[in-house]
Amino acid sequence: MTHRVGPKGQVVIPKELRDEMGIEPGDEVSFWRHDDHVALRRAGRPANLRGRFLASELTNELERERRADRDREAVR
Incomplete structure (x- = not known):
């Protein structure tokens, strides 16, 4: 060739x-x-991050922390 x-x-x-090689239009090559x-x-x-944390409790944990922060702020 x-x-x-x-x-x-x-x-x-x-x-x-x-x-x-999986090279598509717009890809970078070295x-x-x-x-x-x-x-x-x-x-x-770059890694596709969409849905990466679906199986984790991260969102729920962050929401709990934010609720606790709001509750502490309301007491002041």
Whole structure:
């Protein structure tokens, strides 16, 4: 598989490799020199935090603490 480098120094990552590596439009990739060639890998994606604490008691604990704070403030 060979591709020509464009005038801006850009090359296209073949679809087969993008699919295999999970590279999607907008993803960041990192490059480095490895001996006599250039290597590429998908840069780490930020973790999706949605629903991360669903199984935890964190929300309930925070609500209890806030109620206790309000009760203490009301006594003053």
